[in-house]
Amino acid sequence: MRDDNAARMNLRLLLRPLAFIAVLLLLWEIGIRRQSSHLLPGPWGTVEGIVDLVRHGLLLKYIVASLFRVTWGFTLAAALAIPLGLAVGWYRRAEMALNPILQILRPISPLAWIPIAILWFGVGDLAAIFLIFVGCFFPLMLTAINAVRSIPAVYVNAGRNFGLGTPSLVYRVLYPAVVPNLIVGLRITLGIAWLVVVAAEMIAVSSGLGFLIVDARNAGNRYDLVVAGMLIIGVIGLLLDLGMQSLEKVKSFRWGYSED
Template sequence: MRRLTPFLGLFVFIAAWDLAVRLTGAPLVPSPWEAFRGIGELTARGLLVKYVVASLFRVTWGYLLALVFAVPFGIAVGMSPRAQATINPLLQVLRPISPLAWIPIAILWFGVGDFSAVFLIFLASFFPLAVTAMHAVHDVDPVHLRAGENFGMSRGELIAHVVLPAIVPQLIVGMRIALGIAWLVVVAAEMIAVSSGLGFLIVDARNAGNRYDLVVAGMVMIGVIGIVLDLAMRRLEKLDFVRWGYVEG
């Protein structure tokens, strides 16, 4: 019984959804079963796998590029008070701009296509990752930095052997948040900038004959994949060399 508890809310929600559709007789809103049939139809037409792969492909590239640039950037800025004083205000101004506001500029620079979408995901992931790395550097215990210096480490060695491992636990939390944002953004980007992927599926299903069952099927898939991504990131927190950052002692 206990093991079913997490699914209880889901069952109630689906039941309420079904009931609401039956009672109101809304013509366009699909019932849960129609949505699930939609998933079946998309699978049968080979679109589901194709679109999921397309979305994940864009997220992977945008996110990994952001990781590669944002983490060294955040560490470098975090370690230099001067760089921080210069760059932090800029970051704080850029950060609240929704990545979606960049869509016109993305299309202007990269045209309609994968590059635009990847660019938007890059932007969406870059800021949370850079800010996390920057703050995490500040939280490195000075005692550990001093120990590194005492053992004769150069600045580069200190970063590799002390700063980086010290910030990984916080970084993983930032990576989880950034991936969540990236997954939100890819759907939006695909609605405008490309003609494949789960975001495109949703817009396309509506435009091509009000197929709201497919719209909701797409939404369900987005939710499911989002959970899977988050669970995968959570597993990172269990790694032996980062667990100290989450448990006391």
């Protein structure tokens, strides 16, 4: 009996959001039917657009191109910014010295770097990767600095009292204390990277999902492809976020202080 109830509850939990989505899609279709211009596609037109893209083999190619750029830009930024940020956060004077510069560079929209990226790297993959790198580097570095600064002094002093040398202090106290914060920062930054790659592709290169959107609009007002591209960007962004979220769970269990 109880199982039956639980199953019914689950079904209800699943059905309501689906019903809501169905209502939204219906409203969308009705809205499109009522307007006269026929520029924007309805839900069905969007599905046809996606099928069209798959049939031409463009969808997979563009997704791979976008993910390729995000992977490189994000990985490079993480590999440089995290060690640098940890070191700077550890030495108070270094942090004081670099803080004003970081604070000014951080709020610069990565897209404002586009002219400079094109000047240095030409139009192409490298420029886009550079933009993603710039967009991720500063938030990650600040996260790393703050993560080190927020370690309670007690932990460090206790480690010292137990006679840990600097390497083992870093490995056994600093590292586990910092990881949960870093993973949250990485997750936020991956979202930024996904936002930047789309914009960079709209301006600086000629492949990828951002290019798909701009190209579909400019070459013949194919708004069904535009909306299809937007949906795919949303779905992939969601998947990336979910992936980072699952990492958050695994690693914080393994390395967090609470487990020790």
